[in-house]
Amino acid sequence: MSHMISHSRRLRDTPFTPGVEAAGVKGYTVYNRMLLPTVFESVEADYHHLKTHVQVWDVAVERQIELNGPDASRLMQMLTPRDLSRMQDDQCYYVPVTDQRGGMLNDPVAVKHSDTRWWISIADSDLLLWVKGLAIGAGLNVEVFEPDVSPLAVQGPKAEALMERMFGSAVHDIRFFRQKRLPFASTSFVVARSGYSKQGGFEIYVEGTRHGMALWEALFKAGEDLNVRAGCPNLIERIEGGLLSYGNDMTAENTPLECGLGKFCCPAEGIDFIGRDALAAELASGPARQIRAISIPGEPVIPPRTAWLLFKDGLRAGQVTSAAWSPDFATNVAIGMVEAGHWQDGTELTVETPQGARLARVQERFWA
Amino acid sequence: MSHMISHSRRLRDTPFTPGVEAAGVKGYTVYNRMLLPTVFESVEADYHHLKTHVQVWDVAVERQIELNGPDASRLMQMLTPRDLSRMQDDQCYYVPVTDQRGGMLNDPVAVKHSDTRWWISIADSDLLLWVKGLAIGAGLNVEVFEPDVSPLAVQGPKAEALMERMFGSAVHDIRFFRQKRLPFASTSFVVARSGYSKQGGFEIYVEGTRHGMALWEALFKAGEDLNVRAGCPNLIERIEGGLLSYGNDMTAENTPLECGLGKFCCPAEGIDFIGRDALAAELASGPARQIRAISIPGEPVIPPRTAWLLFKDGLRAGQVTSAAWSPDFATNVAIGMVEAGHWQDGTELTVETPQGARLARVQERFWA
Numbered sequence: 001m002s003h004m005i006s007h008s009r010r011l012r013d014t015p016f017t018p019g020v021e022a023a024g025v026k027g028y029t030v031y032n033r034m035l036l037p038t039v040f041e042s043v044e045a046d047y048h049h050l051k052t053h054v055q056v057w058d059v060a061v062e063r064q065i066e067l068n069g070p071d072a073s074r075l076m077q078m079l080t081p082r083d084l085s086r087m088q089d090d091q092c093y094y095v096p097v098t099d100q101r102g103g104m105l106n107d108p109v110a111v112k113h114s115d116t117r118w119w120i121s122i123a124d125s126d127l128l129l130w131v132k133g134l135a136i137g138a139g140l141n142v143e144v145f146e147p148d149v150s151p152l153a154v155q156g157p158k159a160e161a162l163m164e165r166m167f168g169s170a171v172h173d174i175r176f177f178r179q180k181r182l183p184f185a186s187t188s189f190v191v192a193r194s195g196y197s198k199q200g201g202f203e204i205y206v207e208g209t210r211h212g213m214a215l216w217e218a219l220f221k222a223g224e225d226l227n228v229r230a231g232c233p234n235l236i237e238r239i240e241g242g243l244l245s246y247g248n249d250m251t252a253e254n255t256p257l258e259c260g261l262g263k264f265c266c267p268a269e270g271i272d273f274i275g276r277d278a279l280a281a282e283l284a285s286g287p288a289r290q291i292r293a294i295s296i297p298g299e300p301v302i303p304p305r306t307a308w309l310l311f312k313d314g315l316r317a318g319q320v321t322s323a324a325w326s327p328d329f330a331t332n333v334a335i336g337m338v339e340a341g342h343w344q345d346g347t348e349l350t351v352e353t354p355q356g357a358r359l360a361r362v363q364e365r366f367w368a
Numbered sequence: 369m370s371h372m373i374s375h376s377r378r379l380r381d382t383p384f385t386p387g388v389e390a391a392g393v394k395g396y397t398v399y400n401r402m403l404l405p406t407v408f409e410s411v412e413a414d415y416h417h418l419k420t421h422v423q424v425w426d427v428a429v430e431r432q433i434e435l436n437g438p439d440a441s442r443l444m445q446m447l448t449p450r451d452l453s454r455m456q457d458d459q460c461y462y463v464p465v466t467d468q469r470g471g472m473l474n475d476p477v478a479v480k481h482s483d484t485r486w487w488i489s490i491a492d493s494d495l496l497l498w499v500k501g502l503a504i505g506a507g508l509n510v511e512v513f514e515p516d517v518s519p520l521a522v523q524g525p526k527a528e529a530l531m532e533r534m535f536g537s538a539v540h541d542i543r544f545f546r547q548k549r550l551p552f553a554s555t556s557f558v559v560a561r562s563g564y565s566k567q568g569g570f571e572i573y574v575e576g577t578r579h580g581m582a583l584w585e586a587l588f589k590a591g592e593d594l595n596v597r598a599g600c601p602n603l604i605e606r607i608e609g610g611l612l613s614y615g616n617d618m619t620a621e622n623t624p625l626e627c628g629l630g631k632f633c634c635p636a637e638g639i640d641f642i643g644r645d646a647l648a649a650e651l652a653s654g655p656a657r658q659i660r661a662i663s664i665p666g667e668p669v670i671p672p673r674t675a676w677l678l679f680k681d682g683l684r685a686g687q688v689t690s691a692a693w694s695p696d697f698a699t700n701v702a703i704g705m706v707e708a709g710h711w712q713d714g715t716e717l718t719v720e721t722p723q724g725a726r727l728a729r730v731q732e733r734f735w736a
Contacts, residue, residue, distance in 0.1 A: 004395040005373040006406035007673035009689050010492060010615030011397065027372040029379065030398035033492065033615060038374035100504055105497065124378060124401065126494035129473065130501045136468055136642060137505020247378030247401060274504060305375035321377050 011035055014060035015150050015212025019220075023230035031061035031124045037232040044327060047236045050199055051328075054158035055231025056219050059196070059203070060150035060212075064111075065120040065128050069142035072116045075135055079120075080110075081256060081265040081273050087112050092177045092192050095120075096256035096264055097127065102278035103252040104259060105130055107244065109194065111179060111205075119205070121151065123246035134274075150212060152204045154219065158226045159201035165222040167191060171202065179205075184218075187211060196233045198241035198368050235303060236324045239333045242293060242366030249291065249321045249335045255279065257287040258337065289318060289339045293363040294351075296332035300325035301353055310336060310360060311350045317342040320351050320360065329367050338362055379403055382428035383518050383580025387588075391598035399429035399492045405600040412695060415604045418567055419696075422526035423599025424587050427564070427571070428518035428580075432479075433488040433496050437510035440484050443503055447488075448478070449624060449633040449641050455480050460545045460560050463488075464624035464632055465495065470646030471620040472627060473498055475612065477562065479547060479573070487573070489519065491614035502642075518580060520572045522587065526594045527569035533590040535559060539570065547573075552586075555579060564601045566609035566736050603671060604692045607701045610661060610734030617659060617689045617703045623647065625655040626705065657686060657707045661731040662719075664700035668693035669721055678704060678728060679718045685710040688719050688728065697735050706730055 005011070005028050012034040014020075020037050027038040037058060040046055049055065067075055077084050080095040087093060089112055097106045106127045111119040120127065132144045154163055163171040167182045171191065174180050179192035190205040206212055220228055244250060250259045256279070257265065265279055307319040316339070323334035334351075342349060345364035350357050373379070373396050380402040382388075388405050395406040405426060408414055417423065435443055445452050448463040455461060457480055465474045474495045479487040488495065500512045522531055531539040535550045539559065542548050547560035558573040574580055588596055612618060618627045624647070625633065633647055675687040684707070691702035702719075710717060713732035718725050 003373050003375075003393065004407075005371050006395045006397045007371075008397065008613075008616055009672060009674055010399075010613065011673075013674055025371065027374045029374045029376065030401075031378075033398075039372075099500065126497055129494055130497035132467065133498045133501020134505040137502040137507075139505075245376075245378065248376055304377060305379075306377055306381055 014058050015206065015209040016058040016060060016152060016216050018213055019216040020058050020230060025230070032063050032122065032126070034061045034063070036061045037230070040230055040232070043235055043324070046231055047234050047327070049227075049229055050156050050197060050231055050234055050237055052157065053227040053229065054154060054156035054162050054223060055229050056216065057153035057155060057231050057233065059153045059233070061124075062121045062151045063128075064147055064149040064205070065122060065131055066145055066147045067118040067120070067131070067142055069116060071135075071140040071142040072118055075131065075140050075142050076110060076118050077271065078134065078273055079131065081271065081275065081279055083266045083271050084110070085271070089114055090178050090180060092179055092194055094264065096259070096261050097130075098256065098273070098275035098279065099252065100274055100278065102255045102275040102282060104246070104250050104254050104256060105252055107246050107250075107259070107261075111190065111192065119147075119149070125246065148207065148209055150206045150209065152206055152212070152215060153195045153201060154204070155195045155197045155201035155231065156199045158223075159199070162219065162223040162226055162228060163191075163202050166219060174202070184211070184215060196243055197237055198243070199237070235322070236326055236333065239322050239324055239335055240326055240329065240367040242335070244291065244335065245322060250337070254337065255282055255287065257282050258289050258291065260291045286340070289337050290343050292336055292338045292343050293366045294320055294334040294336045294338075295361045295363055296323060296334055296351060296358050297361070298332075298358065301332045301358070302355065304353070309352045310338065311352065312342055317349050326367065333367055334360070336360070382426050383574065383577040384426040384428060384520060384584050386581055387584040388426050388598060393598070400431050400490065400494070402429045402431070404429045405598070408598055408600070411603055411692070414599055415602050415695070417595075417597055418524050418565060418599055418602055418605055420525065421595040421597065422522060422524035422530050422591060423597055424584065425521035425523060425599050425601065427521045427601070429492075430489045430519045431496075432515055432517040432573070433490060433499055434513055434515045435486040435488070435499070435510055437484060439503075439508040439510040440486055443499065443508050443510050444478060444486050445639065446502065446641055447499065449639070449643065449647055451634045451639050452478070453639075457482055458546050458548060460547055460562055462632065464627065464629050465498075466624065466641070466643035466647065467620065468642055468646065470623045470643040470650060472614070472618050472622050472624060473620055475614050475618075475627070475629075479558065479560065487515075487517070493614065516575065516577055518574045518577065520574055520580070520583060521563045521569060522572070523563045523565045523569035523599065524567045526591075527567070530587065530591040530594055530596060531559075531570050534587060542570070552579070552583060564611055565605055566611070567605070603690070604694055604701065607690050607692055607703055608694055608697065608735040610703070612659065612703065613690060618705070622705065623650055623655065625650050626657050626659065628659045654708070657705050658711050660704055660706045660711050661734045662688060662702040662704045662706075663729045663731055664691060664702055664719060664726050665729070666700075666726065669700045669726070670723065672721070677720045678706065679720065680710055685717050694735065701735055702728070704728070
């Protein structure tokens with residue numbers, strides 16, 4: 001079923017919206033109360049292009065939370081089970097953020113500028129309110145606010161070539177999940193080697209809405225012969241790569257261990273954070289369910305808009321939350337949360353789709 | 369420009385979505401990460417029907433935050449400048465929620481069940497994270513969570529007749545912004561005389577997703593000869609009535625005084641809440657800008673998707689954030705934030721719309 005999106009100020013445009021719409025965006029989702037493009041030519045055509053060339057993505061919806069002040073690092077560590085004590089000033093960390101029960105409130109990327117200044121590049125929840133509420137409730141000495149920063153991603157096999165033309169050879173020195181401030185026109189931007197695809201690339205943290213379209217246009221001009229196009233996070237490619245989507249594949253009902261993020265959880269090392277006791281208990285008992293790659297062989301499915309239930313011999317065994325037909329792997333690729341006892345590689349389950357029951361096979365690994 | 373909305377689990381369906389889609393919903397917006405219908409027949413046809421008959425609205429997006437425990441009332445008062453000390457157990461209060469700078473984080477309705485149990489029926493921001501963060505940061509003894517409650521509104525001149533058929537004559541005894549628990553089938557629901565229109569009506573707080581479609585269908589069956597239809601908050605009608613939309617007409621950048629909510633702000637009476645000092649300072653100096661009704665005479669405008677700037681003699685004088693053609697008042701009705709010095713009744717300003725500059729006249733009062 002196809003529905004129109006009703007535009008209003010509440011569904012915020014981004015600094016790049018004029019470029020996105022001139023490029024012929026066909027669909028949007030809403031993410032952090034802001035427009036996120038979902039399709040340009042078609043999800044499949046966008047997918048093939050992303051894997052072959054280079055795309056510029058409006059990911060301004062990755063809003064930033066700035067923590068600025070003497071207690072910034074203390075507050076940042078309160079938010080996450082991941083040990084931040086050895087993090088360097090140019091590093092970016094993927095950090096699960098947990099509540100007191102160990103439920104995931106967001107799965108952002110923390111960008112460290114210094115011990116007294118951090119950005120949190122957030123997934124789809126108003127994490128600003130959580131961080132501000134904690135800071136005020138606990139009386140910490142830190143400013144917490146949303147700065148005028150809008151990430152623009154450059155993704156795909158030719159991303160490095162395009163970025164070199166734009167920012168010079170300094171881009172080659174940026175290692176994975178590291179960042180560096182590089183000049184652009186009369187200003188400069190934080191540039192990180194990161195992004196929500198497995199095709200390689202960068203995210204440019206555009207500070208100042210007024211610079212948005214200048215950068216957008218400069219990238220398209222510089223990349224003309226690289227076949228650069230406007231793109232967006234691609235449903236098929238991100239499932240193949242096992243990139244989780246907060247709100248789809250996990251919610252506040254799930255813990256980092258359930259999300260397969262155990263390697264970022266180190267409550268035994270004396271780190272103090274919210275949810276520590278709950279996580280310690282879960283580490284002792286093991287998670288009750290876990291994220292898995294799931295293949296659904298046969299005809300292409302229509303991607304889910306609600307969770308599809310998984311069954312084993314008629315009993316609940318979990319749910320599938322993201323699924324799409326993969327042209328490259330010639331199967332439906334999916335992400336699901338599978339109950340303990342059923343998550344071994346090769347386990348065959350039944351998934352209830354709106355178009356009927358289908359075979360669902362649990363896999364050890366994602367596709368890419 | 370018309371764009372498709374891309375459905376996914378992250379844009380949550382509601383308990384009433386099957387009914388909404390069977391009724392032929394054409395457009396959606398996203399509100400609290402959930403689908404909110406925006407148009408069935410057309411915005412104008414829906415408007416005329418709402419003012420003449422009775423509509424059933426899926427407003428499950430008004431998510432509830434439950435505060436439950438010994439410190440519930442203390443926490444509730446921390447959230448808002450409105451004095452809650454004399455509130456009775458069956459009352460609903462419209463409560464601006466402010467941050468430490470006096471910025472509006474939400475404009476929800478607080479539903480009091482008892483001194484130790486409250487619901488907050490929220491506008492479009494994850495207020496749950498703010499309330500939980502404060503409670504944990506301050507070490508309060510209270511549970512804060514989103515219960516499985518989804519409001520369904522019955523609005524329009526025939527709402528009372530339909531509700532009597534559904535719940536009996538007890539509905540007549542519910543006064544404006546009061547609530548009462550009334551039986552339905554094997555369960556019971558909190559029913560309040562409230563809603564996001566000026567046509568009169570009720571909101572039914574449906575506890576338990578499984579009861580959603582049973583109530584939906586019962587209302588349509590009972591109201592057949594009342595010409596009951598599926599509807600939704602109507603852009604034209606809510607502007608005529610001066611009903612503000614959080615995220616459209618005000619954001620965290622605005623204070624309750626700017627939003628014309630001064631009557632709900634009483635920091636002098638010894639009430640302690642977050643933002644008290646900022647609000648006291650603003651009460652002394654007066655707000656820098658204020659919400660106003662604005663008429664834009666002449667041809668119908670296309671409703672804004674970003675703020676339209678207001679000018680007086682070439683200088684910034686505010687912005688228009690909601691606007692639509694009103695068939696009943698034969699003018700464009702609008703809501704704007706007007707800078708001090710320009711908000712007197714009858715002031716003539718210029719508004720920059722994407723289709724060109726137009727005359728904008730400030731009004732003392734809204735239309736309905």
